[in-house]
Amino acid sequence: MKKAQNLFPTLPKDAAKPDRPITPERVRLGKMLFFDPRTSGDGAVSCSRCHLPQLCATDALSKSIGAYDRHLIRNAPTIFNAAIHTSQHWDGRFVDVEDQAVHGLTGPGLGNPDDRTVEGRLAAIPGYPEAFHEAFPDDKDPVTARNFALAVGAFERTLIAPSRFDDYLAGKADALSAQETKGLKLFIETGCVDCHKGPGVGGAGFRKFGVFSDYRAATGTMNPDKGRFDLTKNPDDVDKFKIPGLRGVAVTPPYFHDGSVESLPKAIRIMAKIQLDTDLADTEVEAIAAFLGSLTGPMPADYDHPPVLPPGGYRNAGPSH
Numbered sequence: 001m002k003k004a005q006n007l008f009p010t011l012p013k014d015a016a017k018p019d020r021p022i023t024p025e026r027v028r029l030g031k032m033l034f035f036d037p038r039t040s041g042d043g044a045v046s047c048s049r050c051h052l053p054q055l056c057a058t059d060a061l062s063k064s065i066g067a068y069d070r071h072l073i074r075n076a077p078t079i080f081n082a083a084i085h086t087s088q089h090w091d092g093r094f095v096d097v098e099d100q101a102v103h104g105l106t107g108p109g110l111g112n113p114d115d116r117t118v119e120g121r122l123a124a125i126p127g128y129p130e131a132f133h134e135a136f137p138d139d140k141d142p143v144t145a146r147n148f149a150l151a152v153g154a155f156e157r158t159l160i161a162p163s164r165f166d167d168y169l170a171g172k173a174d175a176l177s178a179q180e181t182k183g184l185k186l187f188i189e190t191g192c193v194d195c196h197k198g199p200g201v202g203g204a205g206f207r208k209f210g211v212f213s214d215y216r217a218a219t220g221t222m223n224p225d226k227g228r229f230d231l232t233k234n235p236d237d238v239d240k241f242k243i244p245g246l247r248g249v250a251v252t253p254p255y256f257h258d259g260s261v262e263s264l265p266k267a268i269r270i271m272a273k274i275q276l277d278t279d280l281a282d283t284e285v286e287a288i289a290a291f292l293g294s295l296t297g298p299m300p301a302d303y304d305h306p307p308v309l310p311p312g313g314y315r316n317a318g319p320s321h
């Protein structure tokens with residue numbers, strides 16, 4: 001327990017920062033925007049389409065499908081506890097949840113042509129200008145992409161989901177079963193904690209996926225994705241990805257950035273083999289899977305209650321865009 005307490009500092013109550021305050025008005029607005037499909041280019045896709053309450057804020061697809069039915073190149077991670085990560089997305093291209101949200105408007109998920117289009121659309125829906133004004137009372141013209149991101153970010157910063165593991169870290173030894181405790185011990189001793197540590201059990205830093213051998217051979221994927229290299233073009237970054245946080249991992253299959261692996265035991269076995277050059281016995285894999293199961297907590301309050309949105313029709317133009 002001592003070792004675990006040193007490796008995994010407690011989760012914060014929320015992920016507010018002085019320059020990223022969580023006010024009730026911002027959270028209320030952010031939640032509305034998160035669940036509103038009118039934030040997207042074709043009017044059919046909200047953030048929640050791929051981060052569904054029913055599926056622990058994922059979509060259970062190996063790769064998500066965005067506006068205009070465009071296929072994305074990666075698997076949707078859960079956004080529970082994501083705000084504490086030191087970067088966002090599998091390749092860490094965004095520094096925080098606000099940076100992610102503002103770029104999300106014109107990314108392939110929501111597919112808006114530019115910020116102005118979505119700003120104009122939201123400003124024309126009675127109810128939104130008022131809600132933006134309440135959340136950002138000092139702004140003369142508050143319906144902006146930047147404020148969209150600050151509000152959605154404030155909402156995401158409330159989505160912290162502690163689990164039984166946190167009770168254990170707080171000193172309650174019987175919060176984990178014998179099998180889960182055995183799995184925790186193996187998780188530490190096998191070396192998983194070289195990478196998956198901290199309050200998110202990962203979520204900080206980048207490492208090569210496939211330290212000892214190519215991940216494509218291990219997962220059986222045909223994936224051309226080279227992770228951070230595709231972003232930085234630095235040869236040292238080939239196949240480097242963000243170390244994902246493992247909170248909620250037992251209920252967010254399929255696994256890895258391309259969703260190429262269906263089951264948690266298989267993902268654990270692959271990790272041990274290609275990250276640590278270790279062959280785990282079946283009983284060890286089962287114990288680690290049991291431990292990872294203890295990282296799933298109850299859904300953050302209210303995530304499963306989509307808000308009533310201000311009415312306002314969306315004039316979609318059919319397939320041309």
Ligand code: HEC
Nearest residue numbers: 046047050064065066074075076077082088089090104109
């Ligand atoms: C079409 C599906 C889709 C939509 C819509 C969508 N996302 Fe995502 N989201 C994804 C995928 C896929 C990723 C991983 C992308 C990558 O790493 O390249 C992701 C990643 C994220 C992450 C990073 C999590 C982490 O652990 O790194 C956050 C935060 C997030 N999305 C929030 C949002 C918000 C907020 C919106 C709305 C503004 C949104 N998403 C809309 C599919 C979607």
Ligand code: HEC
Nearest residue numbers: 191192195207209241242243255256257267268271272275
């Ligand atoms: C050298 C660093 C490193 C070590 C050691 C390591 N991992 Fe990982 N782990 C990663 C990275 C990087 C990824 C992301 C891979 C990708 O791109 O999909 C990952 C992904 C995962 C995933 C999939 C998460 C998801 O949401 O899809 C699981 C599960 C996992 N690791 C468990 C483990 C276990 C169990 C061990 C120990 C046997 C371990 N890891 C050891 C770096 C590491």
